[in-house]
Amino acid sequence: MTPRDTALAASIAVVWGLAFVATRFGLEGFTAPQLTALRFLIASVPVLFVARPAVPWHLLMLIGLILFTGQFLLMFLAFRHGLPPGLASVTQQTHVFLTVLLAALLFGERPTARQGLGMVLAAAGLVLIGLTVGADLPALALALALSAALSWAAGSLLLKHVRGVPMFPLVAWCSLVPPLPMLLLSALWEEASLPAAVAGASWVSLGGALFLGAATSAYAIWGGLLGRYPAAVVAPLALLSPVTGVVVSALVFGERFTSLRYAGMALIVAGLAVIVLRAPGRIVTPPVPRME
Secondary structure, X not given: OOHHHHHXXXXXXXXXXXXXXXXXXXXXXXXXXXXXXXXXXXXXXXHHOOOOOOOOHHHHHHHHHHHXXXXXXXXXXXXXXXXXXXXXXXHOOHHHHHHHHHXXXXXXXXXXXXXXXXXXXXXXXXXXXXXXXXXXXXXXXXXXXXXXXXXXXXXXHHHOOOOOXXXXXXXXXXXXXXXXXXHHHHHHOOOOOHHHHHHXXXXXXXHHHHHHHHHOOHHHHHHHHHHHOOHHHHHHHHHHHHHHHHHHHXXXXXXXXXXHHHHHHHHHHHHHHHHHOOOOOOOOOOOOOOOO
């Protein structure tokens, strides 16, 4: 990769890590359904300028519902129930291992030895984190976070059916799906209307929502890089995302974890590294570009 593209890929991974901090700020002024709707209303603005990609409507709907609506509603609810942003940035990486597991169960795709080792490391990390469930980490929050990662994994498998489609239009048009069901859900929960929530939100919350919506466009850039370079050259830079989330959350929110939880988080990141880092002379298939 050129130095410019390397810096670009690293910057995208950092932006994805910062998105977990932005989520915490966004949820100070919006409920989980409202923030999900607002994020994707912002992300869908480009549909005014780009044509719909050559993807069937039913597939656009499925990707929008599973990869976007399900993943982010569940993740935002996890935050609402006490999931720390730094821990969230790490636990969401389990989507990589869940994708491999679902592919094996549903399509008979046997994991490689490298993938198997990565899954074992990640599973061990989750066990250690599970042992720390308590007052500062409710079991429900961890369960919602892992459900969000599972939704991400299932959506990633749907993307396998999309071939030769530019990423930017695909992301923009799929972003049209979440707002309506989320606004309906918000109304059923008898929450304030989204315009009223926007009017009453602080600038910090609005900034968080805008950051999340704008960050969605980074997928198109990441997809372009994957198209120009071998996957194993680009994918390792995604490891900057959880590292950024942990470091910035510690600086901004003063997050401090027990050594057991840090060990669990380290094992999850190590498992991801085992899968995406390139062995000499070998190309490793990376995870689907991040959807944070």
